[in-house]
Amino acid sequence: SFVAGVIHPWRVSAFERLLWRACRGYLVANFVEMPEPMEDPATGESVTWVIFLISYWGEQIGQKIRKISDCFHCHVYPYPESEASRVDTMNGLHSQIQDLSVVLEETEQYLAQVLDKVVLVLPTWRVQVQKMKAIYLVLNQCSFDVTEKCLIAEVWCPVQDLTQVQDALRQGSYQSGSSVECFVQRVPNSESPPTLIRTNKFTAGFQNIVDAYGVASYQEVNPAPYTIITFPFIFAIMFGDVGHGLLMFLFALWMVLNEKSPSLRQATNEVRRTWGGQVGSVGHGVRTGMEVWDPPTSLVNPPRSPPALTPPCSAHSSAYLATHPSLTLNPNITGVFQGPYPFGIDPIWSLATNHLNFLNSFKMKMSVVLGVVHMGFGVMLGVFNHVHFQQWHRLVLELLPEMIFLLALFGYLVFLIFYKWIKFSVAESMVAPSILIHFIDMFLFTSNPGNLPLYQGQVPVQMALVVLALASVPVLLLGTPLYLWCRQRALRTGHPLVATGEQEPLLEGQDAGNSVNATKEDVESGGHSPDAQHLDMAQIFMHQAIHTIEYCLGCVSNTASYLRLWALSLAHAQLSEVLWTMVMRQGFVALSYAGGLVLVPVFAAFAVLTVAILLVMEGLSAFLHALRLHW
Secondary structure (H helix, E strand, O other): OEEEEEEOHHHHHHHHHHHHHHHOOOEEEEEEEOOOOEEOOOOOOEEOOEEEEEEEOOHHHHHHHHHHHHHOOOEEEOOOOOHHHHHHHHHHHHHHHHHHHHHHHHHHHHHHHHHHHHHHHHHHHHHHHHHHHHHHHHHHHOEEOOOOOOEEOOOOOOHHHHHHHHHHHHHHHHHHOOOOOOOOOOOOOOOOOOOOOOOOOOHHHHHHHHHHHOOOOOOOOOOHHHHHHHHHHHHHHHHOEHHHHHHHHHHHHHHHHOOOOHHHHOOOOHHHHOOOOHHHHHHHHHHHOOEOOOOOOOOOOOOEOOOOOEOOHHHOOHHHHHHOOOOEOOOOOOOOEOOOOOOOOOHHHHHOOOHHHHHHHHHHHHHHHHHHHHHHHHHHOHHHHHHHOOOHHHHHHHHHHHHHHHHHHHHHHHHHHHHHHHHOOOOOHHHOOOHHHHHHHHHHOOOOOOOOOOOOOHHHHHHHHHHHHHHHHHHHHHHHHHHHHHHHHHHHHOOOOOOOOOOOOOOOOOOOOOOOOOOHHHHHHOOOOOOOOOOOHHHHHHHHHHHHHHHHHHHHHHHHHOOHHHHHHHHHHHHHHHHHHHHHHHHHHOOOOHHHHHHHHHHHHHHHHHHHHHHHHHHHHHHHHHHHHHO
């Protein structure tokens, strides 16, 4: 008799060994691998099964073989005894395979037709599912009332949008056929509302820059509109090349023009979806750049007379030029300098041996001036907050000491820079005093005999400014906490120091029949009123101490930090010069006819390095540093 079946290939050797030992050799076993792997119905993995056919003698041996096959989880199939029966079984199996193949093919065709129809309605289904998920998300945030028949949702809503919310609820109740109409009721609340800042496609990018540092409190001044002006300006100072700025401008303009492109609208990259201030940012770079392309290029006629050199051009013989590689362009000679260069830096400085000394001095002072102006403007924005929330004591006890500290030290430094520029001409430049030494002597309460004063009485003025700045620190540290402590003490005794404004009984536009009795101060002050809660004096003193230390140290560190405007502008100019000298210039200096052929790969390398280093890397660096300065 015969036993036929299939077994997992890992169990073949053990199965064969056990059969031989248990049946004592009264069998003949044949094992053959399947030509193609098949799926395991238990695990789903693809397995190359092994087919076995065992012939044996005796019924007892057959029972042992079947039991061992069951133990090894073999799939045993009936094996007919006669040849005719085996042929009939094979024919039946072939017909079943053909029938199953036809059924599978028709099923796949039907599924393909169904999926083709689904593809047409899939966008509609996706919208419906998203709407349903959004609806259920909102419903899950609601709570039941006492009767468990209505849903109550407590939300923050802008006052000017209340009518739209009421109309939407009324229309939804009408369309749904509900017998109970939805309504809105304003609930009094003393908590500070969340901040809502309305943006558009242009302002959203700059608002994200501000929000990355922190979101302004309710009804505080939003610095994002001013960032729209200052951020591109500071970026352009560090980028400082009109040619590269023009390339970035063209790329940003292409992004704006292709904003509605379907491929770009479906992009998941946030950078590609936020075109916002790209054109304005790079446009500033085009307008405020100091150089044009890698080598400085003259766009207008220079306001100078090159023949007026020292010595005159008539003395410039070939022998003289061979022994004097450098010629002096002295502005003290009449006719050399006829006015400032109208756009950027005069390109003649790129040929001078002392151009780095000149540019470093100019850019360093320019960075300090812009930094002090930028920080002073940021401090002055606090005036609007103090006036809006009627915190008049903070104008005198916080804002005024802050401005005195900033202007008495670093505002005076800006004054010295402009005063030196105005007072000393080119002829007197050799005897001009050092501003840095004067600034150091200012903190040491001394004077340097080797450094001439800029004006009469400079030392007493500087000493007075330092004393004034130091005197503003204790006022900033103790002014507000002591005022609030005295005010709280006076309120406890029933004698308030200052009236904080009258309260109105109802909100504007609210009739007397409304059940909401929130005062205007509750909504507009947003929790900024000093009487809104009991004051923790220890916490106020600690907060003011941290603020004072942070502000005083920040004035020094941030002023020095604005020198990055000079550093990045210098780095961009030097990288441009290196790329031009070591790459592009090599193609121009090649002699004979081979120079034109060499220029093609050289320009390709120059263009790739310019885009990768000067546009992408330097642009990202300038963006990050401008971001840090605004924060």
